[in-house]
Amino acid sequence: QKEVEQNSGPLSVPEGAIASLNCTYSDRGSQSFFWYRQYSGKSPELIMFIYSNGDKEDGRFTAQLNKASQYVSLLIRDSQPSDSATYLCAVASGGSYIPTFGRGTSLIVHP
Amino acid sequence: NAGVTQTPKFQVLKTGQSMTLQCAQDMNHNSMYWYRQDPGMGLRLIYYSASEGTTDKGEVPNGYNVSRLNKREFSLRLESAAPSQTSVYFCASKSGLGTNEQFFGPGTRLTVL
Numbered sequence: 001q002k003e004v005e006q007n008s009g010p011l012s013v014p015e016g017a018i019a020s021l022n023c024t025y026s027d028r029g030s031q032s033f034f035w036y037r038q039y040s041g042k043s044p045e046l047i048m049f050i051y052s053n054g055d056k057e058d059g060r061f062t063a064q065l066n067k068a069s070q071y072v073s074l075l076i077r078d079s080q081p082s083d084s085a086t087y088l089c090a091v092a093s094g095g096s097y098i099p100t101f102g103r104g105t106s107l108i109v110h111p
Numbered sequence: 112n113a114g115v116t117q118t119p120k121f122q123v124l125k126t127g128q129s130m131t132l133q134c135a136q137d138m139n140h141n142s143m144y145w146y147r148q149d150p151g152m153g154l155r156l157i158y159y160s161a162s163e164g165t166t167d168k169g170e171v172p173n174g175y176n177v178s179r180l181n182k183r184e185f186s187l188r189l190e191s192a193a194p195s196q197t198s199v200y201f202c203a204s205k206s207g208l209g210t211n212e213q214f215f216g217p218g219t220r221l222t223v224l
Binding site for chain 2: 004008032034042043044045046049088090092097098099101102103104
């Protein structure tokens with residue numbers, strides 16, 4: 001059973017701070033790693049993906065992957081109230097790329 | 112370009128009733144998926160279709176059937192609805208090339224009484 005674990009939160013950070021979201025996975029053969037943002041009552045939308053060890057930056061978002069330790073993280077710099085949402089980590093392996101989702105971490109950015 | 116569309120948006124059923132959830136995508140994607148999401152849970156895969164003409168079971172297929180009608184459409188059928196199937200259902204598609212990003216539809220909120 002492939003497992004993807006996330007702290008459910010809520011993670012509360014002040015506006016302008018760095019929010020750090022973490023995810024661990026069980027399948028060492030995992031190859032693709034995704035972060036989705038889901039606002040309440042809405043569908044998930046992809047914000048970051050990463051395939052290789054190290055950091056990947058896109059605007060205020062940075063994804064970090066450490067395959068040896070089997071974790072992937074998402075950093076959000078200069079957090080804004082509009083970043084308040086649930087963040088889902090998804091991990092996929094094999095040629096079919098069927099992702100397994102974590103339960104999500106709720107992020108609250110307060111003014 | 113509407114992306115992934117789902118109908119209906121909301122539905123209330125009585126135990127034992129049947130219904131079909133419709134999903135369509137206009138992005139010429141090969142793969143399509145059906146997920147359910149329950150409070151505090153992540154997305155759990157019900158069925159998927161890697162390409163037109165193929166379907167496979169996911170993590171939680173019991174009580175559901177699917178049809179990949181053509182490349183655009185992938186429907187999910189509940190033959191005899193149960194209260195345990197109360198959930199939000201999301202359809203998603205993926206091109207099969209490039210980033211492997213899944214695009215999600217707006218969801219169907221289903222309540223089974």
